[in-house]
Amino acid sequence: MKKLILLILIINCQSSINNCSAQTLTRGPYLQSPGQTSMIIHWRTDVATDSRVTYGTSFLNLTEFQIGNSTATTEHIVKISGLNPATKYYYNIGCTTSTLLESSPQNFFTTAPDTNSSHPIRLWAIGDFGHGNTAELEVRDSYERFAQREGPADLWLWLGDNVYQDGTEGEYDTKVFDSIYGFQKLFRHLPFASTSGNHDYNSICPWEQTGLCGVNPDQHTGPYLDIIDPPSEGELGGVPSHRKIFYSFDYGDAHFVCLNSELGSLTPSYNWIGIFNNDTAFTSPMLEWLKEDLAATTKKWKIVFWHQTPYSGQSGFTDSFTQPFCAATRVHFNPILEKYGVDLVLVGHDHNYQRTYLINGHYGKSTTFTPEMMINGSSGNFDLGEPYIKYGSGPNANKGTVYVIEGNSSGSNDPSPIEHPAIYWGEACADCWGSFVVDINGDRLDGRYLHWSDSIRDEFTIIKDAGTGVNETTNSEIFNIYPNPNNGQFRLEYSLSKKSTVTIDVLDISGRVIYSQTAAAESTGKHNENINLDKANISAGTYFVRLGIEGINRFGKVKVE
Numbered sequence: 001m002k003k004l005i006l007l008i009l010i011i012n013c014q015s016s017i018n019n020c021s022a023q024t025l026t027r028g029p030y031l032q033s034p035g036q037t038s039m040i041i042h043w044r045t046d047v048a049t050d051s052r053v054t055y056g057t058s059f060l061n062l063t064e065f066q067i068g069n070s071t072a073t074t075e076h077i078v079k080i081s082g083l084n085p086a087t088k089y090y091y092n093i094g095c096t097t098s099t100l101l102e103s104s105p106q107n108f109f110t111t112a113p114d115t116n117s118s119h120p121i122r123l124w125a126i127g128d129f130g131h132g133n134t135a136e137l138e139v140r141d142s143y144e145r146f147a148q149r150e151g152p153a154d155l156w157l158w159l160g161d162n163v164y165q166d167g168t169e170g171e172y173d174t175k176v177f178d179s180i181y182g183f184q185k186l187f188r189h190l191p192f193a194s195t196s197g198n199h200d201y202n203s204i205c206p207w208e209q210t211g212l213c214g215v216n217p218d219q220h221t222g223p224y225l226d227i228i229d230p231p232s233e234g235e236l237g238g239v240p241s242h243r244k245i246f247y248s249f250d251y252g253d254a255h256f257v258c259l260n261s262e263l264g265s266l267t268p269s270y271n272w273i274g275i276f277n278n279d280t281a282f283t284s285p286m287l288e289w290l291k292e293d294l295a296a297t298t299k300k301w302k303i304v305f306w307h308q309t310p311y312s313g314q315s316g317f318t319d320s321f322t323q324p325f326c327a328a329t330r331v332h333f334n335p336i337l338e339k340y341g342v343d344l345v346l347v348g349h350d351h352n353y354q355r356t357y358l359i360n361g362h363y364g365k366s367t368t369f370t371p372e373m374m375i376n377g378s379s380g381n382f383d384l385g386e387p388y389i390k391y392g393s394g395p396n397a398n399k400g401t402v403y404v405i406e407g408n409s410s411g412s413n414d415p416s417p418i419e420h421p422a423i424y425w426g427e428a429c430a431d432c433w434g435s436f437v438v439d440i441n442g443d444r445l446d447g448r449y450l451h452w453s454d455s456i457r458d459e460f461t462i463i464k465d466a467g468t469g470v471n472e473t474t475n476s477e478i479f480n481i482y483p484n485p486n487n488g489q490f491r492l493e494y495s496l497s498k499k500s501t502v503t504i505d506v507l508d509i510s511g512r513v514i515y516s517q518t519a520a521a522e523s524t525g526k527h528n529e530n531i532n533l534d535k536a537n538i539s540a541g542t543y544f545v546r547l548g549i550e551g552i553n554r555f556g557k558v559k560v561e
């Protein structure tokens, strides 16, 4: 018996100290869960050994090391802790007896900025990118040129359909991790956070697209989920989801939420997105977690990403009965996001680029969009003097979200009109492929669509403003309230330069509408409307008057005594 134990010990010992010079690096290294004081480095090898990362602030002098798996493995996942925020570290990887990938100026990572700083951050987002084709390479290379011109991103977001056709191990190897048709160089220094798409799910739950995924989401496994190491336990901020399939984290002054749009099922207890269910009371473990998570964050910016788009104006895509997963995200995700003031949503799935105005409250098909849902119907372009403003108080407090479809990172639909009342602009054509860059700096967020040819084809800005958005000093000739103060009866004067649909609402200080009227075709010229509030049901105080002309709102204040 003693000899047997000794033999087992020798075998175990030999397997753990296998010299890693005999290994071939088959994936990575790549970076996961970027924290202020921690980073995960993940790589795959053909031969099993233990795992070690050596690191330091000079690539010529790596002073620290971290041992990962104590037993031999081909899937090496090493978490480094105790780092300094916003600091660049160089690294090499290997096993305890030798080095597999030597340190170099290209092998580095930068930790996230300190939580309490307003350090600017840059994101790069790609969607539907894993075709392993020329377009994928051109989008990747256009980002690298952009990074040379303007500086690199801190964080890389994958918006799903990360590989085609079926999310298999082999497809990820040849179309994502490959040195030619992949991102091998970027992986070594740009951490990514990822969501899954329907194509990734073909190797997780093959009948998901028909709603026939009969697997409990808590038992989903597959190649995609083996790749990612998200901070699901709240280690980087956010409420723990305890799941890889959706999660949240903080980076800089932003809170990021990764949702999973693929969790549809005809089995009610597995239908976590609510396909074929228009009940507004629908809920699921993911949606309950989402509410708790968004309610808890104190970050200035809230960004949510998933795969299947709630809005698309190309060929009636999101109005079609063939896209129930898209509809489910619109019906069940968006009301929660908007309730908690989410600023930006990034999705893919439709192979084009599109983005909305600053909108709120649109959960039906495109025909149900009303002017009331348009918080700001301008271009959002800062240089044109039209940035979207999100006010901290007043009638539109915290209201308005921009939804971006970035689904053309390795190809594009054929051209056809993009028509949806919520969509500001979009493109699809023979060479319309690109990616999306987001910059956050204090109270300002800029989004830019980067075409593969290096041109910026769309840009918008969102600005956080602590004010109310109400001009308290001017009563122009086209917006006059009198008498003011009053006893609940007053006249609203305005003028129209053309025949217009006009809405008049009165809101209380919390944004609740207490009076509303709409006129479909008011004539050109000056108008006087008598407003008579139901004094029996309101108290004395300050109220907002919202005048909507063809969906563009302006506000005034009225004091009721």
Ligand SMILES: [Fe+2]
Residues within 6 Å of the ligand: 161, 197, 198, 199, 307, 348, 349, 350
């Ligand atoms: Fe998709």
